[in-house]
Amino acid sequence: MLSLFRIINLFGFWIFLVGLGPTGLQSQVPWEKLPAADAHYQAGEYEKALENYRPVLVFYNEKKTLVKAARCAAQLGINKEALGYLKRAISLGWNNPQTLLYDRELEPLKKEAKFNQLVSRIEAFEARRAAINKPELLAELEAIYADDQKFRKQKGREKEQAQLDSINLVRIEKLIHQHGWLGSNLLSGRNYCWVAIQHQPLEVQKKYVGRMARAVKKGEEDPAYLAFLQDQILVAQGKGQKYGTQVDFENKRLYPIDDREKVDIYRAQMGLGSIQTLLDRYKID
Secondary structure: OOOOOOEEEEOOEEEEOOOOOOOOOOOOOOOOHHHHHHHHHHOOOHHHHHHHHHHHHOOOOOHHHHHHHHHHHHHOOOHHHHHHHHHHHHHOOOOOHHHHHHOHHHHHHHHOHHHHHHHHHHHHHHHHHHHHOOHHHHHHHHHHHHHHHOOOOOOOOHHHHHHHHHHHHHHHHHHHHHHOOOOOOOOOOOOHHHHHHHOOOHHHHHHHHHHHHHHHHOOOOOHHHHHHHHHHHHHHOOOOEOOOOOEEOOOOEEOOEOOOOOHHHHHHHOOOOOOHHHHHHOOOO
16 A cells, blocks of 8 residues: 555656645745644643644644544533534544544543534444445455556566556456445555556546545545645646645656645645655755
8 A cells, every 4th residue: 555655656757745835935834833732732731732733723634633633622621623623534534433432532522412423424434434345345456556566666667567557447447336436545544546546547537536536525535645646637737736746856846836825725735744844855946
């Protein structure tokens, strides 16, 4: 399974999924507050943690951060705010009913009617996930992924990999037709559907990006992967990317961004954090 924090060689240039806008821009998202918030949370300093989480979460849609903020608010008796953070996390695919039911820090919320509604929502999602995660389907997805990666990084074997990609397209389209878009949230983080489609021709990517977007709205797919595919399509069309996910590492440059001033906000909305540090590390202008 590919990680969000992993570099991928695609179509002859390097792409890094986690990113911020170009070096030197003043971010509109107060990322500097996030490490402080996490440190206060780990120390059990809920009030200080929440003070730092709040301005970041105005923009940032990331499941684990939202759940931590919810725990802080619950411990401070701010139940409405806590439930709001949990609702956002669930809409992004956070689907752990055991955590919701037995988490000590969320205990104050159990008296709220809306808490039970959130539990019911997660249980419905879990039923859908259980129906999808059958051994035969998972085995086929594993096989598709194995073929997707078989010659991907081997120079001189591009034609062989292209042949496998063509075969994989038939296989993954059959599964999508049968089950819908197989998002990573449905498959315990396995992003095989996205991996297979991102290695297809542009017209295939355009065919499925809308279906992927609908899966994101249902919480079945991680929005970060959608940002990656949308940017990939834009760059392939010679347009400016929206989220700053496409980086040419060979030439040490970021592919053009449509709105450089707002790129960090767009990234935060998709659960992507800043890569200013990364860009500095690789000396990318």
